[in-house]
Amino acid sequence: MSSSAAASNRVAVHSKLTVVSDTPIDPGKTYPLSTLDHAMALHTLHLIFYYRYDRRDDDLGRLRHSLAEVLSQYPPVTGRLRRRPQDGNWEIKCNDAGVRVLKAKVAATLDEWLSAAAPGGGGCEEMDLAVWEDMPDEPNVWSPFRVQMNDFEGGGLAIGLSCPHMHADPTCATFFMKSWTDMYRQASLSHPPFFHPPGLRGRETPKTNTKSAKYYESKSKMETPVSLKMSTATFRFSEKTIKNLLSDIHNRCPDATPFEVLAALFWSSISNFKTHVGNQPCSSISICIDIKKRMYAPLPHGFFGNALHFSRVSCNLTEMHEGVLDHLTAQIHDHLSNLDEEEFWSAIEWLESKKSAEGQLPPPFTMYGPELTFANLEHVQAYAAMLGNSKPVHVSYHVGGVNGEGLVLVLPSPEDGLGRTVMVTLPEGEATKLCEDQAILQLEPTILLTNR
Structure with missing residues (x-):
């Protein structure tokens, strides 16, 4: 139902x-x-x-x-x-x-x-x-x-x-x-x-002292937040808008990707309106990436199953209050650029190290949360799924079981190129505030399917 x-x-x-x-x-x-x-x-x-x-x-x-x-x-x-x-x-x-x-x-x-x-x-x-x-x-x-x-x-x-x-x-x-x-x-x-x-089983000599392993350890101990009713907003940004954003931050972060600059934009905007209503800003976020093509021996596109890695990026409150787009983008870019294969394997090996004596894997914990989570899905080939000569006019992705601060998905858009769609799932009422955020509205996104 x-x-x-x-x-x-x-x-x-x-x-x-x-x-x-x-x-x-x-x-x-x-x-x-x-x-x-x-x-x-x-x-x-x-x-x-x-x-x-x-x-x-x-x-x-x-x-x-x-x-x-x-x-x-x-x-x-x-x-x-x-x-x-x-x-x-x-x-x-x-x-x-x-x-x-x-x-x-x-x-x-x-x-x-x-x-x-x-x-x-x-x-x-x-x-x-x-x-x-x-x-x-x-x-x-x-x-x-x-x-x-x-x-x-x-x-x-x-x-x-x-x-x-x-x-x-x-x-x-x-x-x-x-x-x-x-x-x-x-x-x-x-x-x-x-x-x-x-293909993604831990190595014979595991390594579980990396940043990723420690993050998964801390994540597994986080209390599950009280389940809140969530609301969703979808923003579509044109290729011209993304090019302008990347140009604006080029001096500080010349190799930034659309995902990185959009994650920085929404991280700043969500934190700002949380601060204005007396809540704590999101001083740290979780970032989810697909690792199939980031391995030394890349897995095929058609690999069946999960190949996701979660990690944390933090920012001090002063930097977050200033909300400087190029600064946050550079932080996200540097973090992702420094994630190597050792980090990916260590997360898998940490999970496997928690097996019971009988070999049963540990109980699951919330991956999309409780901190604000950004998932990079700009690579998915959603608009290549054509019926006859008709490609999709829009594709939505929803994740069940999102808890805590919310989830932001960065997706491709129907037109080829740098255009992107951003789907944001936040506690009820916060999506409406986000639709009124001037830093986002000045970019003139098309807003779809939104609780208003």
Whole structure:
């Protein structure tokens, strides 16, 4: 059931079915989840791809058939979760049980939905376009991957893809969606899945005295904040705006990326309005990056599972109060530039060092929080997931289980180049304040799907 069902009745699910793969799986096949997969157990992923696409009557059959075809390439997606008897860790029983598919109608046009949403709904109402469902205590018959196809009035389609974060990180889930649309277009898979959980297993001689290991240690001991109702705002910045921002800070940080300057901008703005209402500014943030291509032996794009690394950047209160954009950008850039492979391995090895005597991995803790977290997703190929000749007009990424100060995702935009989309999830009411922040508004972003 959608977490925002009370906020909106514009999305009506009218049918459900199960899609299984075209090719049967060999009996007894299992797929163990990796150390990093287990670490994400408190979170879920929800991707929504919007298409200005007038679906013909036979297209649903084609979409279903192409989904069945691509599932043959992704056995873990159709399987079911279970605990391994020997150590209690999670694995997937690849049993062809299939993927749950829901069909829904939206009482709005695509443009109405993206530009305004319902009063009081906005970014939260968008969650109705994907499935939000807690994993049951006994998940052996539960479909971890769920798809919701949403038809808009007058044409337009939104496809919501949901799964436990244990199964996939945002990059992995995006490539699954792209593989599906490749099959729909009868094209070869651009990045076939690569199944190899040991690809991110700790080394024989672990090292757990790095900054990253110490950060994960402290993170595991943080108290889980009281669960708050969260709100979401989406900002789209043009390529011209990003170029101007990078030009403004060029003297101080000539190699800055769009992610780094946008993270600095939103870090400063969020801290400023927290200070104005008497709260503590965010003197430190957590940064999440994809590490597949930062390893000495890079993992393929199609690596199936989680390949995320979290680290902390801090700033003293005086610097935060001044909010100098080039200073904060340089701090973030220097931090990310100095993260090496040793840090990535040490985080994995710290998690593995906490195994029980029986080999069970440690209980999960909140990764997206409790401090304000920035995730760099500007590399995801969301707009390459084309239906026919139509690429998405917008793609949203939501993470379930966000706690504490909030989450900021930096994503690509529909146009090629340096344009970026920023999705911000904050405690209720703070997203509205952010939409009124002059440092952001002067950049003239397009604001979408926002609780206003």
